[in-house]
Amino acid sequence: MALGCLQRLQVWLFKALVGLLFAVFRLLSPSSGVSGRKLPPITDPLLALSATQLAKKIRRREVSGKYTEVTVEDALLMTETHRTEFSAALQEAAQVDKLIEEETGGEEVLEDRLPLLGVPLSVKESFSLQGMPNATGLISRRGFVSTVDAPPVALLKRAGAIPLGVTNTSELCMWCESNNHLHGITRNPYDLDRIPGGSSGGEGSILGGAGAVIGIGADIGGSIRMPCFFCGVFGHKTTPGIVSNENQYPPYSGRQEEYVSTGPMCRYAEDLLPMLKIMAGPKVNMLSLNTKVDLKKLRFFTIPHDGGSMMTYPVNKDLMQIQKQVVQRLEADLGVKVQEVHFPELKYGFQIWTTYMGLPDDKGKPPQPFAELMGEPGRPVWPLWELLKRFLGKSEHTAAAIGLGLLEMSPLSKPSASVIQLKEKLQKEMEELLGTDGVLLYPSHPRVAPKHHHPLFRPFDFAYTGVINILGLPVTQCPLGLNDEGLPLGVQVVAGKLQDHLTLAMALYLEKTFGGWRDPGAN
Numbered sequence: 001m002a003l004g005c006l007q008r009l010q011v012w013l014f015k016a017l018v019g020l021l022f023a024v025f026r027l028l029s030p031s032s033g034v035s036g037r038k039l040p041p042i043t044d045p046l047l048a049l050s051a052t053q054l055a056k057k058i059r060r061r062e063v064s065g066k067y068t069e070v071t072v073e074d075a076l077l078m079t080e081t082h083r084t085e086f087s088a089a090l091q092e093a094a095q096v097d098k099l100i101e102e103e104t105g106g107e108e109v110l111e112d113r114l115p116l117l118g119v120p121l122s123v124k125e126s127f128s129l130q131g132m133p134n135a136t137g138l139i140s141r142r143g144f145v146s147t148v149d150a151p152p153v154a155l156l157k158r159a160g161a162i163p164l165g166v167t168n169t170s171e172l173c174m175w176c177e178s179n180n181h182l183h184g185i186t187r188n189p190y191d192l193d194r195i196p197g198g199s200s201g202g203e204g205s206i207l208g209g210a211g212a213v214i215g216i217g218a219d220i221g222g223s224i225r226m227p228c229f230f231c232g233v234f235g236h237k238t239t240p241g242i243v244s245n246e247n248q249y250p251p252y253s254g255r256q257e258e259y260v261s262t263g264p265m266c267r268y269a270e271d272l273l274p275m276l277k278i279m280a281g282p283k284v285n286m287l288s289l290n291t292k293v294d295l296k297k298l299r300f301f302t303i304p305h306d307g308g309s310m311m312t313y314p315v316n317k318d319l320m321q322i323q324k325q326v327v328q329r330l331e332a333d334l335g336v337k338v339q340e341v342h343f344p345e346l347k348y349g350f351q352i353w354t355t356y357m358g359l360p361d362d363k364g365k366p367p368q369p370f371a372e373l374m375g376e377p378g379r380p381v382w383p384l385w386e387l388l389k390r391f392l393g394k395s396e397h398t399a400a401a402i403g404l405g406l407l408e409m410s411p412l413s414k415p416s417a418s419v420i421q422l423k424e425k426l427q428k429e430m431e432e433l434l435g436t437d438g439v440l441l442y443p444s445h446p447r448v449a450p451k452h453h454h455p456l457f458r459p460f461d462f463a464y465t466g467v468i469n470i471l472g473l474p475v476t477q478c479p480l481g482l483n484d485e486g487l488p489l490g491v492q493v494v495a496g497k498l499q500d501h502l503t504l505a506m507a508l509y510l511e512k513t514f515g516g517w518r519d520p521g522a523n
């Protein structure tokens with residue numbers, strides 16, 4: 001039993017208190033002024049191209065390398081939505097046509113040397129991008145400018161991509177809403193009154209709104225997948241240990257390096273694989289990205305929900321329905337049988353995530369406390385004091401960050417032997433199930449993009465993504481069209497360790513079958 005009587009009582013009391021606070025919040029909160037608004041339709045067809053198509057057109061000189069101007073103009077129009085800090089992208093774009101002119105080896109050589117030449121790239125602000133801020137939503141890091149490029153950023157730049165700038169995150173990348181007191185709030189392109197997800201929410205927003213063509217995110221609890229889900233784009237959480245996590249802020253400590261993954265985010269499934277090949281650098285050969293996948297030969301599984309956790313809310317019926325439709329289409333199109341499976345341990349996804357996030361590394365060194373990261377060097381914040389200040393409107397920290405600081409002090413986040421046993425059992429069962437040819441469908445989140453601040457009252461729903469981090473499995477977030485309110489639907493596609501090529505092949509299939517990304521402005 002993972003939850004003792006005392007812990008159950010704590011959870012119920014927490015839920016009751018939060019329910020009450022939510023009612024008060026809804027009663028007192030003023031109108032956002034953006035209710036029901038979304039981005040206008042995309043008018044320039046160039047903005048609807050994938051990176052693969054765009055790079056080809058640029059190489060063939062069908063589109064000028066100055067294409068970036070179109071994107072920057074579009075992105076600038078939407079800056080209120082995603083809160084991007086722009087780089088010197090236009091100067092770099094000006095070099096593209098010159099590079100093409102100078103290449104004497106022809107299109108193929110150019111493709112080999114600079115596969116992403118001229119493609120606009122956005123970068124999550126937690127990654128170092130030379131000359132750009134790297135504050136990760138912390139007021140105390142205001143003015144901090146990166147002097148280097150994080151390795152995957154450098155690799156994408158070397159492949160010819162043009163970094164537009166850095167995009168907003170949650171405070172210290174530890175929340176599913178990208179809001180902080182340094183840069184402000186990031187909005188969802190499909191409904192400005194809703195969250196774009198987090199922590200790579202600026203990425204989700206700018207990509208969903210067609211302000212950048214490709215992006216880069218990192219994910220230790222769902223930070224690539226939640227924004228991709230809420231903003232209707234593709235994202236891949238790579239098998240950990242393949243793409244470098246260096247030069248990101250905050251740094252990972254304790255066992256966290258085992259669970260964090262850097263990966264590609266984009267509007268079109270065909271861009272995931274070439275991006276990953278570049279971002280993986282020398283470790284690309286650990287994956288089988290050149291292997292052709294025959295979907296008919298795979299084994300398919302579906303899990304409709306986490307089995308009724310006390311911490312998460314039930315999966316919304318539109319999401320249950322769309323996952324069923326995926327199952328039906330797979331069976332009809334490929335002639336396969338999709339088996340519904342259940343793992344009782346998934347109910348404890350939140351406890352598994354929080355336990356493993358707090359474990360020490362192999363030398364016994366514990367992770368750096370969150371309260372320490374929130375403070376200035378050598379001066380950790382006191383979460384209770386910050387909470388009091390928050391109520392008075394005087395704290396420079398967000399409610400979510402303060403909540404996490406408090407959670408760190410509570411018995412819920414103390415590593416528990418029974419939770420470790422549960423996770424070990426789940427890991428074994430999941431690895432046996434998936435092997436090297438299994439693919440699993442699992443909900444991305446219990447509901448579609450929530451309204452701003454609402455996740456504060458349902459803080460544990462991220463367990464749907466978080467538990468997959470602790471299992472160390474690769475997973476691709478795939479969009480599956482829109483619901484009746486015009487909000488993106490989607491699903492997580494999970495495979496065994498190092499079998500990233502399987503989930504990427506599934507992304508292509510699901511895009512073809514369900515239509516992939518939709519223009520938020522179109523009806």
Ligand SMILES: CCCCCCCC/C=C\CCCCCCCC(N)=O
Binds near residue numbers: 219
């Ligand atoms: C009233 C405020 C309540 C706030 C309570 C906060 C406690 C929630 C616990 C953990 C939230 C972690 C969310 C992880 C989000 C994604 C992280 C990532 N970088 O991948």
